Amino acid sequence: MHLSTSSKAVRAPQMRGKQRPSKAGRYLGQAAQYLALVVLACIMLFPFYWMVASSVKQPNELGAIPPIWWPANPTTAPYKTVFEVIPFARSLLNSVIVTVVSTAGILVTSIMAGYVFAKHNFPGKNILFVAVLATMMIPQFVMLIPLYRMMNSLGLVNTYPGLILPNLATGFGIFLMRQFIAGIPDELLEAARIDGASEWVVLRRVVVPLLRPASLALILFAFVFQWNNFLWPLTVVYSQDMSTVVLSLNSLRTYTSSVAFTNIVMAGAVIGILPSVILMLWIQKYFIEGISMTGIKA
Amino acid sequence: MKARIASRAATAGFLTPGMALLAVFVVVPILLTAWISLHSGSLIMSYSEMPWVGLHNYAVIFQQPTFRTTLLNTFFYSLANLIIIVPLAVLLGIFLFQSTIRGRGVLRTLLFIPYMIPNVAIAIVWGYLYAPQYGPLNQILGWLHIPPQDWLASVHQAMFSLIILNVWQTLGYYVVLVVAGLTEIPRDYYEAAAIDGASWFQQQVHLTIPLLRRSLAFITVILTINTLQIFDPVYVLTQGGPIDATNVVAFNMYQNAFNFGHAGLASAMAMVLLAVVLLLSLAQLRLFKSI
Numbered sequence: 203m204h205l206s207t208s209s210k211a212v213r214a215p216q217m218r219g220k221q222r223p224s225k226a227g228r229y230l231g232q233a234a235q236y237l238a239l240v241v242l243a244c245i246m247l248f249p250f251y252w253m254v255a256s257s258v259k260q261p262n263e264l265g266a267i268p269p270i271w272w273p274a275n276p277t278t279a280p281y282k283t284v285f286e287v288i289p290f291a292r293s294l295l296n297s298v299i300v301t302v303v304s305t306a307g308i309l310v311t312s313i314m315a316g317y318v319f320a321k322h323n324f325p326g327k328n329i330l331f332v333a334v335l336a337t338m339m340i341p342q343f344v345m346l347i348p349l350y351r352m353m354n355s356l357g358l359v360n361t362y363p364g365l366i367l368p369n370l371a372t373g374f375g376i377f378l379m380r381q382f383i384a385g386i387p388d389e390l391l392e393a394a395r396i397d398g399a400s401e402w403v404v405l406r407r408v409v410v411p412l413l414r415p416a417s418l419a420l421i422l423f424a425f426v427f428q429w430n431n432f433l434w435p436l437t438v439v440y441s442q443d444m445s446t447v448v449l450s451l452n453s454l455r456t457y458t459s460s461v462a463f464t465n466i467v468m469a470g471a472v473i474g475i476l477p478s479v480i481l482m483l484w485i486q487k488y489f490i491e492g493i494s495m496t497g498i499k500a
Numbered sequence: 501m502k503a504r505i506a507s508r509a510a511t512a513g514f515l516t517p518g519m520a521l522l523a524v525f526v527v528v529p530i531l532l533t534a535w536i537s538l539h540s541g542s543l544i545m546s547y548s549e550m551p552w553v554g555l556h557n558y559a560v561i562f563q564q565p566t567f568r569t570t571l572l573n574t575f576f577y578s579l580a581n582l583i584i585i586v587p588l589a590v591l592l593g594i595f596l597f598q599s600t601i602r603g604r605g606v607l608r609t610l611l612f613i614p615y616m617i618p619n620v621a622i623a624i625v626w627g628y629l630y631a632p633q634y635g636p637l638n639q640i641l642g643w644l645h646i647p648p649q650d651w652l653a654s655v656h657q658a659m660f661s662l663i664i665l666n667v668w669q670t671l672g673y674y675v676v677l678v679v680a681g682l683t684e685i686p687r688d689y690y691e692a693a694a695i696d697g698a699s700w701f702q703q704q705v706h707l708t709i710p711l712l713r714r715s716l717a718f719i720t721v722i723l724t725i726n727t728l729q730i731f732d733p734v735y736v737l738t739q740g741g742p743i744d745a746t747n748v749v750a751f752n753m754y755q756n757a758f759n760f761g762h763a764g765l766a767s768a769m770a771m772v773l774l775a776v777v778l779l780l781s782l783a784q785l786r787l788f789k790s791i
Contacts, residue, residue, distance in 0.1 A: 235601045242592075243603075246610040249668070252636060253625045268639045315518035322511045330519070337526045341729040341777060343750050344770045347543070347757050348532035349525065354544055371521035401510030430618040432732045437758065448620045452736060455624055461634055468628075471621040482616045486609060 257281070257468035265461040280469035287457060287466060290473070292443055293450040297429060300365045300446060305424040307370030312420060313413065315371075316379025317405055321391060331380070337373035342433055350437050364438045365446070369428060375420055382416035383409060419488040426478050447474045530774075537767035543757060550764075557768035567769065569744050570752040573659065574773070577748065578727040580663045585674055585723060586716065592671070593678025594704060608679075611672030619669070619732035626665045627652065627737050652737055655745045662733050662746055670726070674719050681715025682708070717788035721781045728777050749773045 256264065258276035284290050318324075319331050349368055350359075358364035386409060394404045435446045445453065451474050454467045532547075537557055541550035561567040592611070596604050614622060629637050630651035638648035651661045685708065693703050709716075731750040734740060740747030740755075749769055757766035 232601060235595070235599050236603075238595065239601065239603050239607050243607055243610055245668070246607075246614070246672075248636075249614075249622070249625050249629060252629060253621075256628065265634055267633055268642075269634050269636050271636070311518035311521060314514035318511050318514045322507070322514075324508075324511050333527075334519075334522065337522055339725055339777065339781060340526060340530060341725070341750070341770075341774065343729065343731065343753060344533055344774045345526060345529035346754070347536060347763055347767055347770070348529035350758075351532075351544060352529070355546075368525040371518045371525075373522065373526075376518055401507055401514070405514070426616050430616075430620075432618070432620050432735075433754075436735070437754075448618045451618070451620050451624060455627075455736065461631075464628060467624060471624055475617045475621050478616045478618070479613060482613055483609070486612070 253468050253471055257465050257472050259465050261462040261465065264464045277465075280465040281473070284454070284466050284470045284473070288450055288454060289442055289445075290447075290450055290470060293445050293447045294473075296362075296365075296444060297447040299362060300369075300435075301425055301428040303362075303366050304369040304428045305421055307366075308372055308375045308424040309417060309420060311371040312375030312379045313383075313410065313417075314405070315376045316381075316383050317409055319376065319380040320383035320386075321388070334373045334376050338377065346433070346437055349434075353438055359438055360440050360444050362444075365435060365444075368434065369431075372424070372427075375424065378420055378423070379413070379416060382413060386412055415488050418485050422481055422485055422488065425481060429478055450474075533767045533770050536763055537771045538764075540764045542761045543763045545763070553764065557764045558772070561765055561768050561772070566744060566747065566752060567749075570740075570747045570749045571772075573744075573746065574728055574730065574748045574750075577659065577663060577666075577730055578724055580660075581666055581670075581727045582720065582723055584663070584667050585671055586719060588667070588671060589674035589678050589719065590709070590712065590716075592675045593682060594708060596675065597679050597682040608672070608675070611675055613672070614669040615673040617669075620736055622665070622669055623733040623736040626661075626668075626733075630661055653742065655742050658738055658742060658745045662730070662737070665733055666727065666730070670723075674723065677715055677719050677722075678712065681712045685711045713788060713791065717785060720784050720788070724780050724784065725777055728773065728780075 255271070255273055257280055258278065259270065259273045260275055260277060263270045263273055315334075319327065319334075345368075353359050353364040353367075356364075358367070390408055391404055394408050399407065430448060431446075432448050432452070435449050436452070439445055439449060442450075442453070451467070451470050454470050457463075535547070536550070538552060538554060539550035540553045540557070596608055629635050632638060632648060632650055632653060635651075637651070641648060649657060652658050689707055689711070690703055693707055698706065729750055730748050731754065734746055734748055734751045735754075738746040740751050750773070753766045753769040753773070756762045756769065
């Protein structure tokens with residue numbers, strides 16, 4: 203399957219015009235590029251460094267003026283305390299449940315609908331697909347009040363179904379899968395159909411096995427979006443024991459008004475970002491393919 | 501014939517779950533928000549009991565100085581991000597794509613990671629970076645002989661602080677989009693330009709930028725949609741303050757709905773912002789098409 207990615211792309215033109223710069227000039231150019239790279243990397247890393255460093259500082263180091271850059275006696279106690287001051291383990295469990303179920307839902311609904319939009323024909327298909335794309339442009343908070351009322355009238359406020367239900371299908375997921383499935387040759391599907399395979403079997407046995415990269419990309423997008431989501435949990439959850447990790451981080455911040463507790467908040471933040479960071483580092487290649495795919499071939 | 505009927509059934513069967521969910525949880529709520537915006541009542545009053553008030557809610561919010569402020573703040577936030585991020589993303593995209601030095605891949609990952617991380621965690625960390633006394637940013641400014649700033653605590657700087665935070669967090673995503681666009685430009689174009697004696701700089705201005713037009717259009721639209729919805733960092737860091745300096749439409753709407761119980765007013769605000777998002781996106785797409 204053809205994917206447009208930077209890694210597979212034609213090598214870029216070198217940074218030079220017609221005249222070759224002198225040897226010294228080239229070294230200077232390289233040095234400047236490395237300098238830019240290092241400066242940018244430091245800017246990107248610094249907030250993470252500060253988060254981790256603050257999470258292992260002693261309480262008296264946290265309020266020091268000027269700030270202490272290198273904790274003298276690093277402590278892991280805040281990583282224990284954060285589980286004691288709030289039910290953080292429960293929040294982690296809640297986040298995992300909500301994220302896994304919605305990600306699975308998004309994957310299934312997106313593959314099925316994406317397959318139809320890519321390989322089936324029916325009257326009104328294009329209009330329906332444009333409508334699906336349009337849902338991607340709608341800000342989340344435009345739906346907020348009716349969604350809250352809906353969950354309230356169904357008695358689903360502060361429950362897992364309340365957190366999960368609105369997040370089982372996304373226009374983005376359907377779009378992403380349609381883009382990938384459109385790249386699968388029709389002959390493959392026809393061959394299976396001639397052998398008597400039903401559409402369900404074609405989807406399961408022919409299409410889905412080819413969708414590994416696309417599925418990983420979508421899983422990542424969906425996982426990260428659900429894990430990071432703040433607005434909907436903030437709206438539909440009101441008790442500590444139903445809080446997601448992100449909600450707990452928010453409440454941690456309000457708990458700890460004193461600077462001496464900063465290390466606890468930071469320890470919570472470090473734990474809260476870990477799943478996203480690990481997933482990102484693990485399968486970032488598919489991620490970036492997904493972005494390129496939906497971003498440019500739109 | 502039988503196969504065709506089976507296929508029709510498959511089309512409907514595969515499509516129904518996704519379409520039904522989008523209809524129930526996206527399309528219907530948008531219509532209901534529009535409906536509520538024309539009625540008055542509390543957040544949980546049943547639909548049948550809400551009295552019709554016509555465009556009264558819209559008249560009320562546009563008379564509120566707070567709502568006008570939040571509209572202006574939101575526009576300002578969006579525009580400032582656009583002006584800062586688009587040129588930076590193009591510059592960094594070209595750098596990452598064309599440079600041959602080692603460590604480019606690492607930088608791309610580093611740029612991209614903050615985009616994947618909970619806004620709330622990032623806001624919390626930046627809140628400490630910005631802390632006027634025990635935060636490191638003022639210390640760094642001190643080394644450069646710049647006096648300490650109030651950052652989020654200042655009426656004049658709070659909005660800029662949120663903008664810097666967003667640039668740091670989302671730049672990498674737009675860089676990836678630029679790089680994806682760059683891979684689509686055929687290499688021959690550059691070779692032809694080089695043979696004609698175009699310098700590296702001329703190649704970028706006359707080849708890269710015009711050929712990136714489609715990517716730039718997409719980036720502009722996405723960035724506008726994303727920034728007009730700003731909510732998380734405002735909720736976590738400033739709660740709209742100091743003195744409404746960072747109050748934005750989404751936050752004001754949330755407060756009206758869930759803290760003050762003005763469902764009608766909040767829905768009207770949501771509809772106004774939805775209209776702004778859609779009109780601006782369409783206008784931007786038009787604009788890029790006509791260039």
